[in-house]
Amino acid sequence: MNSASSKPASIVIATRESQLAMWQAEHVQAILRSRGHEVELLGMTTKGDQILDRALSKVGGKGLFVKELEVALEEGRADMAVHSLKDVPMELPEGFVLACVMTREDPRDAFVSNKYASLDELPQGAVVGTSSLRRQALLQALRPDLKIEPLRGNVNTRLRKLDEGQYDAIVLAAAGLMRLGMADRIRMKFDPAQMLPAAGQGALGIEVCTNRQDIMEALAPLADMPTWLTVTAERAVSRCMGGSCSMPLAAFGRFEGNTLHMDAAWGDIEGQKPLVRVQASATVTDFATANALGESLAAQLQAAGAIPAKVSATKQA
């Protein structure tokens, strides 16, 4: 696409058009511009954005938010796609690679309510909005009395539905609210030990075609290695479990020196069985040791009764 220069002339970033996705793409654009690159955005609508009436867990399929962006990369209409890592499938299609993981924003889940300051203050039987099976399972473990109601849409839509009075409280990723300048809506952040975050929550990932060495070089300075290793371990748990938005699954790691401490939790989709929770720590210094730790957590989950989904045998292009 570009001339002999190793520095791409102008970089095009493919992004979803939700306010959060645009913020994230503009964030990457600003950093690349400050490094001397010319950068434009290509806004796109994905299948995940169009399905607003059903829980994603009922739609099925993986990568509902990324497929259209990958097509743009493949066709050369864009050079990179900026994603919330949480929404990126564990196995990318042939020909695509995660070229960069950036510094993580707060990975915790946030409690948002106009009436109550914390989960503990919610009265018996209060209505909490979330369509995430993970949040539902973890909330139900903390407070079996709560009535969990579906809540889809982008961050603004969810807040509007809360403000309209349909829910006593809702649970959202703190990262999304903070990026959109709405940190003041957060009444409390959950202790990760109680509301274990999703693999990759709060981190941005940048996807490119495997043959774009030039773009990978431009992105190298944006990478945050401790975050990248942490989310590699988290995503390994999810990959080994065949995780998707149809599985209540959480995986969260934090470094202490070179030691990565990991927690994972699994619930059955009907919410009948008690949650399975496991922990492990290991010295993690590269992708291999990060993957190995995540894989061992998935094995521990399964030994404790968690049931993996069928992992697709072949990678589809």
Ligand SMILES: NCc1[nH]cc(CCC(=O)O)c1CC(=O)O
């Ligand atoms: N599934 C939608 C989604 N994807 C990423 C975020 C938040 C930002 C992040 O985790 O980086 C959200 C919204 C939410 O879960 O509240």
